[in-house]
Amino acid sequence: MQSKDINEDIRWAKINEDVLRSMENPRMGYWLAVGVCLLLLALAIIAEIYQYRVGMGVGKLNWPHMWDLYIATFIFWIGMSHSGTLLSAILHITQADWRKPIYRFAEAMTTFTLMTAGLFPVIHLGRLWNMYWVLPYFSDRGIWPNFRSPLVWDAFAIFTYLTSSALFLYIGSIPDLAICRDSATGWRKKLYTILSLGWRGDDRQWRNFRKTYLIMACFLIPLAVSVHSIVSSDFAMSIMPGWHVTTFPPYFVAGALYSGCAAIITLFILLRYFFRFEDYMTLPILDKTCKLTFAIAMVWTYLNLIEFASVWYGHDAVAKELLIAKFTGPYSPYFWAMLILGSVLPFVMAFEKMRTNIPVMFVVSILLNVGMWLERWMIVAPTLSMAYHPFAFDVMWANWVQWFIVLGSFGWFGLLFLIFVKVIPSVSMYEVKEMIFHRRHIANKEIAAVMHRRATDPKPTAQPASGQAGGQGSPGTPGLEGA
Amino acid sequence: MRKGRILALFSNFDEAFAAVSDIRHYKVPGVSVDDVTVISPIEHPEIEEVLGERPCHVPKFTLVGALFGMTFGFLFLTSAQATFLVQPQGGKPVVPLPTNFVLVYEMLILFGVLFTLVGFILGARLFRRRKSLYSEKVTLDQVGIELEVEEKYIEPLKELFNEHQALEIREEVIK
Numbered sequence: 069m070q071s072k073d074i075n076e077d078i079r080w081a082k083i084n085e086d087v088l089r090s091m092e093n094p095r096m097g098y099w100l101a102v103g104v105c106l107l108l109l110a111l112a113i114i115a116e117i118y119q120y121r122v123g124m125g126v127g128k129l130n131w132p133h134m135w136d137l138y139i140a141t142f143i144f145w146i147g148m149s150h151s152g153t154l155l156s157a158i159l160h161i162t163q164a165d166w167r168k169p170i171y172r173f174a175e176a177m178t179t180f181t182l183m184t185a186g187l188f189p190v191i192h193l194g195r196l197w198n199m200y201w202v203l204p205y206f207s208d209r210g211i212w213p214n215f216r217s218p219l220v221w222d223a224f225a226i227f228t229y230l231t232s233s234a235l236f237l238y239i240g241s242i243p244d245l246a247i248c249r250d251s252a253t254g255w256r257k258k259l260y261t262i263l264s265l266g267w268r269g270d271d272r273q274w275r276n277f278r279k280t281y282l283i284m285a286c287f288l289i290p291l292a293v294s295v296h297s298i299v300s301s302d303f304a305m306s307i308m309p310g311w312h313v314t315t316f317p318p319y320f321v322a323g324a325l326y327s328g329c330a331a332i333i334t335l336f337i338l339l340r341y342f343f344r345f346e347d348y349m350t351l352p353i354l355d356k357t358c359k360l361t362f363a364i365a366m367v368w369t370y371l372n373l374i375e376f377a378s379v380w381y382g383h384d385a386v387a388k389e390l391l392i393a394k395f396t397g398p399y400s401p402y403f404w405a406m407l408i409l410g411s412v413l414p415f416v417m418a419f420e421k422m423r424t425n426i427p428v429m430f431v432v433s434i435l436l437n438v439g440m441w442l443e444r445w446m447i448v449a450p451t452l453s454m455a456y457h458p459f460a461f462d463v464m465w466a467n468w469v470q471w472f473i474v475l476g477s478f479g480w481f482g483l484l485f486l487i488f489v490k491v492i493p494s495v496s497m498y499e500v501k502e503m504i505f506h507r508r509h510i511a512n513k514e515i516a517a518v519m520h521r522r523a524t525d526p527k528p529t530a531q532p533a534s535g536q537a538g539g540q541g542s543p544g545t546p547g548l549e550g551a
Numbered sequence: 552m553r554k555g556r557i558l559a560l561f562s563n564f565d566e567a568f569a570a571v572s573d574i575r576h577y578k579v580p581g582v583s584v585d586d587v588t589v590i591s592p593i594e595h596p597e598i599e600e601v602l603g604e605r606p607c608h609v610p611k612f613t614l615v616g617a618l619f620g621m622t623f624g625f626l627f628l629t630s631a632q633a634t635f636l637v638q639p640q641g642g643k644p645v646v647p648l649p650t651n652f653v654l655v656y657e658m659l660i661l662f663g664v665l666f667t668l669v670g671f672i673l674g675a676r677l678f679r680r681r682k683s684l685y686s687e688k689v690t691l692d693q694v695g696i697e698l699e700v701e702e703k704y705i706e707p708l709k710e711l712f713n714e715h716q717a718l719e720i721r722e723e724v725i726k
Contacts, residue, residue, distance in 0.1 A: 080692035250687035265677040273675040274594035280671040
């Protein structure tokens with residue numbers, strides 16, 4: 069297996085060539101994927117028009133099942149949005165440079181998943197024409213949103229997150245859009261001239277760019293955490309059994325990171341395969357992403373166990389009955405599938421051979437997200453089926469209307485992503501150049517040897533040469549004490 | 552005195568920085584390092600050591616944006632909530648502070664981000680026409696040094712850049 073995150077001998081011009089080539093005229097496979105996405109989207113539009121004309125009843129949404137697949141899928145997409153920007157921001161602040169070849173498409177994923185998630189509350193409302201009633205404008209009807217409701221917080225948080233994530237993605241792309249401008253012809257040149265905002269790469273622009281990017285990364289970390297905490301409040305602030313749980317906010321955040329990481333792995337493998345990005349989306353980077361996913365999977369598993377334990381020992385009879393029903397009741401096959409896919413399957417990623425096996429990781433990453441979708445469904449559906457009133461116990465299975473709309477959301481996301489990879493470079497060219505430059509010039513072998521020294525290795529014994537400044541090592545390793 | 556603009560392209564940062572270093576040490580009398588603009592495909596991590604510290608005002612915009620977001624957010628929400636006075640509240644406060652804390656937090660971030668963007672656009676001088684000396688090679692793999700100086704300094708600068716193996720030198724007179 070390749071040992072370095074990236075081949076340090078790649079020429080800068082080749083990076084431009086490789087990435088720009090991926091944006092050229094698409095091949096048959098691309099149009100096929102576009103066709104599938106359009107088909108799924110068309111199914112959703114048909115189902116939505118039918119539901120719009122007849123009413124929410126055709127989707128089997130009725131008391132007590134006011135929320136079902138729509139809200140479960142809404143949480144799923146919101147969750148998936150978290151890894152892209154959040155991980156990109158965290159890894160940027162911690163200067164983990166292996167993020168550089170993969171962060172662009174991950175950030176794009178964030179923006180598009182939010183755009184997909186935002187459709188579901190609108191669809192779920194039923195009366196689309198009254199959508200504007202939820203906005204906090206000054207109304208002469210005296211109708212105001214309930215500011216105490218987490219649903220209103222959701223609207224604020226998601227709007228802020230979508231705006232900030234889209235700007236984070238766009239600002240980070242400006243130097244690459246300038247590269248596109250300088251290489252393109254025809255309508256693309258005009259487009260990129262507008263999008264690159266006159267970027268020319270002078271020191272003033274880089275200085276402001278770096279500061280801006282860092283500040284936005286600092287804003288996005290607490291914002292991303294707050295968004296999913298607020299989404300969890302939609303449930304946790306109610307008194308419904310199974311929802312009124314203190315650990316819901318961290319549980320939701322962990323689940324969000326988990327599904328987002330799994331989605332990054334899926335897209336990583338697809339882009340690597342279809343665009344021949346083997347030089348940039350390397351196996352060591354896949355390995356690191358899988359390790360991160362595994363760690364988050366264990367956090368998610370732990371929080372699941374905490375939730376079960378707190379319900380079990382909490383002596384809330386109704387909540388306990390619901391928990392038992394999840395394990396043994398009508399939803400139990402899906403609940404067990406969620407646990408196996410979410411908590412057991414990730415152990416595949418504990419093995420290096422598996423982590424670097426691309427077909428295995430592709431299948432595993434998709435199954436992890438199936439598990440995470442089931443998790444969201446298992447949050448929503450069982451509680452509505454078996455709440456406080458036995459006379460209202462009712463198990464409902466979604467019909468074709470709900471399923472078509474759910475599948476259509478995947479088509480919508482896929483379509484946005486397919487357009488993205490042909491318009492915006494899916495690998496950040498300037499950041500990859502920086503990564504290579506940094507590794508080639510700054511991180512020399514002696515520094516690397518010190519940084520990667522294992523605990524069991526003998527300690528370096530070389531003393532600073534006489535006449536050198538205190539604390540300075542050999543001439544090649546400035547500032548590294550004892551090197 | 553007419554002014555001129557000169558752009559030299561180098562194959563790497565080392566040569567370009569060596570040329571800047573010579574300018575810093577007044578090898579061309581009358582030309583200061585403050586006149587130098589480095590144009591590059593990436594930002595060199597040690598560029599501040601070469602050019603000296605130059606100001607960046609983006610954080611000030613961020614601070615103003617965040618404070619504005621907090622203030623505006625709170626006033627906007629409370630003014631909206633105050634209209635609840637005409638509706639029965641059932642003993643609940645008209646302006647619920649814990650709720651507003653969550654919403655003000657989001658507004659703080661939203662306006663912080665938006666003002667940061669404005670600061671970036673102004674600070675980086677975006678939305679301006681690129682100068683005619685601009686070379687597309689600097690987005691590929693070359694490093695450029697650009698100076699705007701009096702016309703009499705153009706020749707000595709060309710000599711200096713040639714000493715440092717400049718790949719290409721472009722110049723123009725500013726009318």
